[in-house]
Amino acid sequence: MPDAIFAHPRLAPVYDAFDGDRDDLMAYLDIADELRAGRVLDVGCGTGCLAVLLADSGRTVVGVDPAGASLEVAKSKDRTGRITWVHGDATTVPAIGAELAMMTGNVAQVFLTDDGWRRTLQGIHTALRPGGYLVFEIRRPExxxxxxxxxxxxxxxxxxxxxxxxxxxxxxxxxxxxxxxxxxxxxxxxxxxxxxxxxxxRFRSRDEVETSLVANGYRVLDVREAPDRPGREFVFIAERAT
Structure with a gap:
């Protein structure tokens, strides 16, 4: 069940007003360029800020989110219908051959149980093509x-x-x-x-995240600082290994 901030019909339409300009998303566009990813899955796409930026850059984009009210806001930004919107979570996305999957903001931390996190990683694994990439950020607990x-x-x-x-x-x-x-x-x-x-x-340690990625069929390629919040977050870049 998504939080009211995303799912409530009065809160979703005001979310962007309080979330700022989202300059942090430009770093994800740079990573998509670096990885030469043309087909991207935005997991927990919310009101669609990243998905729209990715589509504007000429990419094929699928956005998935369990909060219907947020998806309605996202769809209103996609006036030409370029983006495929999926009401659900990562486990509901089929094998779409995505070259890259992304989770921005707090998305990777909303999975409170080990089982929920495992199922999310496995769902993304299914959606990615062999050798596809998973990129996400987490806040450093320390x-x-x-x-x-x-x-x-x-x-x-x-x-x-x-x-x-x-x-x-x-x-x-x-x-x-x-x-x-x-x-x-x-x-x-x-x-x-x-x-x-x-x-x-849930605030997972770097070691905990890396261990979970390896256990669910990924190879950790890099762990970076978030360029807009140095010392505060890690950005993981992993590859579907199996």
């Missing part, structure tokens, strides 16, 4: 990002076209490592409606 979230929890207000002013507040609700839970509270000033969204992320 940086303890949740402590910064707690400190920087001031209310933010955005004016969203067609919706009006919306306030958002973040609260860290539980830290039981490797799991960290937090809550976003949104208030829509036009009618006073308040909607909350609770989320939990």
């Amino acid at each position: 940086r303890r990002a949740w402590e910064e979230w707690a400190v920087n929890a001031a209310q933010i207000t955005r004016d969203v076209p067609g919706i009006g002013s919306v306030e958002r507040r973040l609260e860290v609700t539980d830290v039981s490592l490797p799991l960290v839970s937090f809550r976003y509270t949104y208030r829509f000033l036009a009618d006073g409606a308040v909607v909350t969204s609770d989320s939990t992320l």
